[in-house]
Amino acid sequence: MSGRAAVVLFTRDLRVHDHPALATACAAFDRVVPLYVLDPALADRSANRTRFLHQSLAELRDTLRGLGGDLVIRRGDPVAETIRVAREVDAEGIGLSADVSRHAHRRERRLRAECDRHRLFLRLFPGVTVVEPGELRPGGGDHYKVFTPYHRVWSAARWREELAAPRRVTLPDGVAVGRLPALPKGESPAAVVGGESVGQRRLTQWLPTLQRYDDIHDDLAGDQTSRLSPYLRFGCLSPLAVANRAGDRGHPFVRQLCWRDFYYQVTAAFPEIAAKAYRRGATEDWRSDAAALDAWTEGRTGMPIVDAGMRQLHAEGWMHNRARLITAGYLTKVLGLDWRPGLAVFSRWLLDGDVPDNSGNWQWVAGTGNDSRPYRGLNPVRQAERYDPDGGYVRRWVPELATVAGKAVHQPWRLPAEVRRTLDYPPPLEVPGADPVWLR
DNA sequence: CTCAATTTCGT
């Protein structure tokens, strides 16, 4: 063993650029162990994300090798394995990016206890969000509950300095690197590939469209959103670096990054966000209808714009944001079903699925979230006609309707009966006691 | 300075 050593535990920050924990460790220590612990407890939550994770890890390992180091892989309980590695290499301590979920908080707490026991230091670093959760607080209270005031202070706040990748990473002598298992299978055939360079390339290619963002980000068929969310989810991209490259802090795209930070600081203060209504006094009288939930889940509700969104989710492990609003609004506001199973379905498939964003947005749509204004039930047909005016999005994802031209595809129940019979597409789900305007 | 009343505003 030669020189002072530290361990950098990677979690959902799978990059070398603008990685405060890694940059600081490499600047302060001769020897650094970049470590990832494969946690069997997390492995089977989402096959899509597990595959994306492994792709990102493989690339991170290659990048670190290029810098003279490596990515050390262990399997098991992240806390026990991290401590074990730290002791093996006689490290002085451990650094990692702070995170907000209940799982992450528990990991941090256990890690701190073990570090105390073994006389190691534990240091938490920023990097998962643009502005650290808890850094901005309203006059009275620990976190912002409404987006607009948060956005105001977020835009005006001082952001930390973006950090370069370390020029060199040197492992301690004799550390066993460990191996990545064979790339696991995902569920979605058209899922994007994980990794820092893929994310960087996507960002670079997409940035020129920023000037037209307002015109195109809600166009379902145009499909011109950044699609950076999975890379942000796994930290292949630094949210700060993305915001900086967008330039103008007031840009509506940067505002979307602020929404992400907003839900992270909500989750840090309300870790039960995935299970419990955030707003106390929220009415939660959901119906129970297993058949309707199944139809929604599988994309056969008979509401083309909803089915299109769900089919895209299955095919790509990703859904256009506008389609997320429409499908989630349809489940909760039209079918009257609980947001939790909807959240669980998104969570299984989405490459970008995480606790703060996924839960926060579902609660916002369901009306149990921070938005104190009574949420108006959304009309899926009107949404479809506004955001998919020619029906191209529906025809792309619902092949049963591929022969129906124009916006007529949004209301197949209005087609002549003899045409409908040829389509092999179900009539819209019925909701007991409801007479939706779009069926009149 | 603190704290309560009041005003403003909400993807």
Place this chain on the structure above:
DNA sequence: CGAAATTGA
């Protein structure tokens, strides 16, 4: 309606 900022005692 309730959160957050502002005003005022």
